[in-house]
Amino acid sequence: MTESASTGTDFEPWNDPKAVPLIQFKNVTKRFGDFTAIDNLTLDIYAREFYALLGPSGCGKTTIMRMLAGFETATEGTISLSGQDMAPVPPNKRAINMMFQSYALFPHLNVWDNIAFGLKRSSMAKDQIAARVEEMLRLTQLEKFARRKPHQISGGQRQRVALARSLAKAPKLLLLDEPLGALDKKLRQETQFELVDIQEKTGTTFVIVTHDQEEAMTVASRVAVMDHGKVVQVDTPANIYEAPNSVYVADFIGDINIIEGYATPISDTMVSVDFAEGQPKIHTSCPTGLTAPQRISFAIRPEKLLISTEKPTESANILSGKVVDIAYLGNISTYHVKLASGQMIKAQSANTRRIRRRAITWEDDVWISFTDTAGMVLTT
Amino acid sequence: MKRFTLISVPYLWLIVLFLVPFLIVLKVSLSDAALAIPPYSPTLDLSQGWAGILVWLDGLDMENYWFLADDNLYWKAYLSSLKIAAISTFLTFLVAYPFAYGMARAADEWQPTLLMLVILPFWTSFLIRVYAWKAILSVEGFLNQFLLWTGAIHDPLIILNTNVAVYIGIVYTYLPFMILPIYAALEKMDASLLEAAEDLGCSRFSAFWLITFPLSRQGIIAGSFLVFIPAMGEFVIPALLGGSRTLMIGKVLWEEFFSNRDWPVASAVAVILLLILIIPIILFQRNEQKNREAQG
Numbered sequence: 090m091t092e093s094a095s096t097g098t099d100f101e102p103w104n105d106p107k108a109v110p111l112i113q114f115k116n117v118t119k120r121f122g123d124f125t126a127i128d129n130l131t132l133d134i135y136a137r138e139f140y141a142l143l144g145p146s147g148c149g150k151t152t153i154m155r156m157l158a159g160f161e162t163a164t165e166g167t168i169s170l171s172g173q174d175m176a177p178v179p180p181n182k183r184a185i186n187m188m189f190q191s192y193a194l195f196p197h198l199n200v201w202d203n204i205a206f207g208l209k210r211s212s213m214a215k216d217q218i219a220a221r222v223e224e225m226l227r228l229t230q231l232e233k234f235a236r237r238k239p240h241q242i243s244g245g246q247r248q249r250v251a252l253a254r255s256l257a258k259a260p261k262l263l264l265l266d267e268p269l270g271a272l273d274k275k276l277r278q279e280t281q282f283e284l285v286d287i288q289e290k291t292g293t294t295f296v297i298v299t300h301d302q303e304e305a306m307t308v309a310s311r312v313a314v315m316d317h318g319k320v321v322q323v324d325t326p327a328n329i330y331e332a333p334n335s336v337y338v339a340d341f342i343g344d345i346n347i348i349e350g351y352a353t354p355i356s357d358t359m360v361s362v363d364f365a366e367g368q369p370k371i372h373t374s375c376p377t378g379l380t381a382p383q384r385i386s387f388a389i390r391p392e393k394l395l396i397s398t399e400k401p402t403e404s405a406n407i408l409s410g411k412v413v414d415i416a417y418l419g420n421i422s423t424y425h426v427k428l429a430s431g432q433m434i435k436a437q438s439a440n441t442r443r444i445r446r447r448a449i450t451w452e453d454d455v456w457i458s459f460t461d462t463a464g465m466v467l468t469t
Numbered sequence: 470m471k472r473f474t475l476i477s478v479p480y481l482w483l484i485v486l487f488l489v490p491f492l493i494v495l496k497v498s499l500s501d502a503a504l505a506i507p508p509y510s511p512t513l514d515l516s517q518g519w520a521g522i523l524v525w526l527d528g529l530d531m532e533n534y535w536f537l538a539d540d541n542l543y544w545k546a547y548l549s550s551l552k553i554a555a556i557s558t559f560l561t562f563l564v565a566y567p568f569a570y571g572m573a574r575a576a577d578e579w580q581p582t583l584l585m586l587v588i589l590p591f592w593t594s595f596l597i598r599v600y601a602w603k604a605i606l607s608v609e610g611f612l613n614q615f616l617l618w619t620g621a622i623h624d625p626l627i628i629l630n631t632n633v634a635v636y637i638g639i640v641y642t643y644l645p646f647m648i649l650p651i652y653a654a655l656e657k658m659d660a661s662l663l664e665a666a667e668d669l670g671c672s673r674f675s676a677f678w679l680i681t682f683p684l685s686r687q688g689i690i691a692g693s694f695l696v697f698i699p700a701m702g703e704f705v706i707p708a709l710l711g712g713s714r715t716l717m718i719g720k721v722l723w724e725e726f727f728s729n730r731d732w733p734v735a736s737a738v739a740v741i742l743l744l745i746l747i748i749p750i751i752l753f754q755r756n757e758q759k760n761r762e763a764q765g
C-alpha cells in the first residue's frame with residue numbers, strides 16, 4: 090500500500106467543516122423504467138480530490154459518471170457543481186470531460202485528430218493545439234501512432250488515446266471510467282503515477298471508476314464502495330482497508346477471513362468471540378464497544394495472522410489447524426489452514442526463503458496467532 | 470480441388486451471364502444491318518469450316534462506331550443521360566438521407582417494420598408503379614387536382630412529359646437503393662460517439678456534421694453508385710414520364726432496336742454505354758473494397 094501523494098500532505102477537505110465541495114449529490118435517485126440504478130445517493134466530492142468509485146459490475150458506477158457528464162438526468166434529487174445546479178446545463182457546456190468505458194474513439198479520425206477534437210472546439214490557437222496534442226501523445230507514449238486510425242492500433246493503445254483525448258482539454262473535472270483496465274501492469278503503474286502527477290500539476294479533480302482495488306488504493310484520496318446503487322462507505326483507502334464499516338466492504342476490499350461468532354463484551358472496548366465448539370474464544374478489541382452480547386462477524390486480514398510450526402508462547406489468540414493448500418504468489422505465500430472445527434483460515438507470510446527450504450508445507454500441523462487488535466468486529 | 474470449385478462458381482456465373490452476352494453484343498455492333506432474321510450480317514456459318522470463319526471475320530468492321538461519332542444525337546444523348554443520372558442521384562440522396570437517419574434513430578422495435586416499408590414497393594410491378602405516376606402527375610392528375618382544390622395554384626402544373634417527371638420517377642424508383650446503404654452505415658454507428666463529441670464541446674448540430682455525416686460517407690457513396698449506374702441507362706422512366714425533349718441514351722437504344730430495327734447500331738450504343746459505366750463501376754468496387762478493409 091503506497092501512500093497516495095494527495096493523502097500525504099494533510100489533504101483532507103472532507104474533515105474541514107468550512108470546505109465547500111466541488112460536486113454535491115443530494116438525495117439523487119436514478120431509475121430506468123422501474124429499475125432503480127442509483128438509490129437516494131448523497132455524496133460530496135471536493136476540488137483536487139482523486140475520488141474512486143469501487144463496486145461490483147452493474148452497481149451504478151457508470152450511471153453516476155454519466156449523470157455528472159450530463160448524459161443522464163437524475164430522476165430525483167440534485168447534482169451541483171461549484172454550488173450550481175447542473176440539471177439545465179447540457180454536456181457540451183460543462184467543464185467536465187469523460188473517458189468512456191468503451192473509449193468511443195472517432196473511427197474516421199486518426200489518433201492525432203481524436204486527441205485534438207476537443208481542443209479544436211475551443212478557441213485555442215492552432216499552434217497551441219498542436220503543442221498540446223504532442224504533449225498528450227508524449228504522455229501516453231503514442232507518438233509513433235499519431236497518424237493511425239483507431240482500428241489500426243491495439244486495445245491498450247486505444248485506451249491511451251481515449252485517456253489522452255479526455256485529458257487534453259485540462260477540464261475542471263475529469264471522469265475516468267475504468268481508464269487503465271486494458272494496460273499491462275507496468276504501463277498501468279506508470280500511467281497511475283502520471284495521473285497523480287497531472288492532478289498535482291493541473292489541480293484537476295478526478296473521479297475514477299475501477300475494478301482494480303489496488304489501483305483505487307494507490308491513486309485515490311477517497312474511495313466510495315458501492316453496492317446496488319447505494320454507497321456503502323466513503324473513506325480514505327487506509328480506513329476502508331483497516332476499518333471497513335461492514336462485512337460487505339471488508340469482503341470487497343482485499344483478502345479477508347470472516348468468522349461468524351457470538352460476541353460477549355468483557356470491557357468497554359474488549360469482547361470475546363465464541364465461534365465454534367471446542368475452540369478457544371477470540372479476544373479482540375472493539376473500539377465502539379458492544380452493549381449486549383450479540384452475533385457478529387469477526388474479520389481479520391490474512392497478513393495479520395502469524396503462522397508457525399511451533400506453538401507461540403505468548404499471543405492474545407492462538408488457534409491450531411492443518412495446512413490444506415498453499416498459494417505461492419512470489420513475494421508472499423497464502424496458507425489455507427483448516428481448523429479442527431472446520432473453518433478455513435487464510436494466513437499470509439512473506440517468502441523470505443527460497444521455496445524448497447520452506448518450513449511449512451502441505452498437511453503440516455500449524456499454529457495461527459494474532460494480537461487482540463489485529464481483527465475487527467463487524468455487526469453489519 | 471474443393472477450393473477451386475468454390476472460386477470457379479462466381480467466375481462461371483460471370484462468364485455465362487455477363488461475358489458471353491457482352492461478346493455477342495460486341496459482335497453484333499461490328500456487323501452491318503440487313504433485312505434478314507436476325508437483322509444483321511454476317512452470320513457465322515460453321516458448316517463451311519475454317520473458310521466460313523474467315524468470311525465471317527472479314528465482314529466485321531467499326532463502321533457503326535464511326536457513325537455514332539459523326540452523328541451528334543448520340544453523344545448529346547450520352548451527355549444528357551449523364552446529367553439526368555447525376556442530378557437525380559443527388560436528389561435521391563437529399564430525400565434518402567433524412568429518411569435513413571430517421572430509421573436508424575427510430576426505436577429498435579420499429580426498425581424492422583420501417584425497413585419492410587422501404588422494400589415493400591418492390592413487391593408490385595415496376596411498370597405499374599411508373600404508370601401510377603402518370604396518373605398522379607398528368608394535367609388532370611391527382612397532384613394538380615389536389616393543388617387546385619387547396620387553392621395553392623390556379624392553373625394546372627405541367628409536369629408529366631418533362632424532365633421534372635423523369636427526376637421524380639427516378640428518385641421514387643431508386644430511393645430504396647440509396648436508403649438501405651446509408652441506413653446500414655448509420656445503424657452500426659456507436660451512439661456513444663455522439664456523446665463523446667458533445668462531451669468534448671460539440672453542439673448536437675456540429676456533432677452531426679463532424680461525426681455522423683462522415684461516418685455515413687461510405688453508405689452515401691455506395692448508394693450513389695447504386696442509383697447512378699442504373700439511372701444512366703434507364704429507359705422505362707424517360708419513355709413513360711419524359712417528353713419528346715427528354716433525351717436519354719436508354720431511349721435512343723430502344724428506338725434503334727425496335728423502331729429502326731438497326732441492331733448493329735443499337736449494339737454499338739450499348740457497348741459504349743457499358744464502357745462509360747465501367748468507370749463508376751470500378752470506383753464503386755474500390756469503395757466497397759476500402760470499406761471492407763476499414764472494418765478489418
Ligand SMILES: Nc1ncnc2c1ncn2[C@@H]1O[C@H](COP(=O)(O)OP(=O)(O)OP(=O)(O)O)[C@@H](O)[C@H]1O
Pocket residue numbers: 121124126144145146147148149150151152153190
Ligand atoms: N439505459 C439504461 N436502461 C436500463 N438500465 C440501465 C441503463 N443504463 C444502465 N442500466 C442499468 O443500471 C445498472 C447500473 O449500470 P452501470 O452501467 O452504472 O453499472 P456499472 O457499475 O458501471 O457496471 P460495470 O462495472 O459493469 O461497468 C445496471 O444494472 C444496468 O443494467
Ligand SMILES: [Mg+2]
Pocket residue numbers: 150151152190266
Ligand atoms: Mg460501467
